[in-house]
Amino acid sequence: MSEPVRGLVVSHASLAEGLVQSVRQIAGADADVLRAVSNEGCGPEALQNAVRDALGGSPAVVFTDMPSGSCAFAARRLTLDRPETAVICGVNLPMLLDFVFHRELPLPELVDRLVNKGKAAITGSCRETPPHADRAASR
Template identity: 30%
Template sequence: MKALLVCTHGSSAKELVNSAEMICGKQENQTSVAFTMGESPDKLEQELKKKISTLDLSDGILCLTDLKGGTPFNTLVRLTQSIPQLHILTGVSIPMLLEFFIQREQYKMPDLIESTIKAAHDGIYQYVFTENTTDNEEF
């Protein structure tokens, strides 16, 4: 089973995973790491290594972060040198997590990454009220 690690600035990583699990059920082979204010990048790296060591990486690991260029992202990029099965996507969202959790057994990692990115794009929607909108319309 493909592994998942979510790492963000602050505690949003854990809460995003909790929210996704409310929708699709408790998930295995996943973890989250919070990068807290005042924490050093070295400490974050040690925490990431510790958490990654608890996961089964035989089918690869997808790491979702909040921000390209941020400390969680940069630290994970450095870890790809020693953990070649590690893949990184930024812009973590609940639609991405749901896609990963629901499809991780059906797709190989490259296809799973592609479908996770598509879910992120499809998860962005602007509702615009119009006078012709009825309460019964489905979105």
């Protein structure tokens, strides 16, 4: 791939902008590396046009907040005419940070990596024992 992949976060309300701003603050990423689009106030056609305009002509990964709904549908429709575009649904901050630092990878390899990174970042527990509740504290 001749140029690094660009990223676009497409979400409901202001989620995309918040995620993109967080990535920029943490990683110092340029505005052209990762952009945000909200579906707020957009019908299906307007959202698809906004996503198309934000992507430009570069190879890209479109990150959406959910696997269904207007954001994912708009992104998937665009991939029909853009072979160098991938869609990843269920975006999270660790996934986006990894994207910024590995966007030079070939698109299929990058997508696999990002999905794995995003899944690995999701953890949970109901209750931890006191010594493990704050892993940053000295023991």
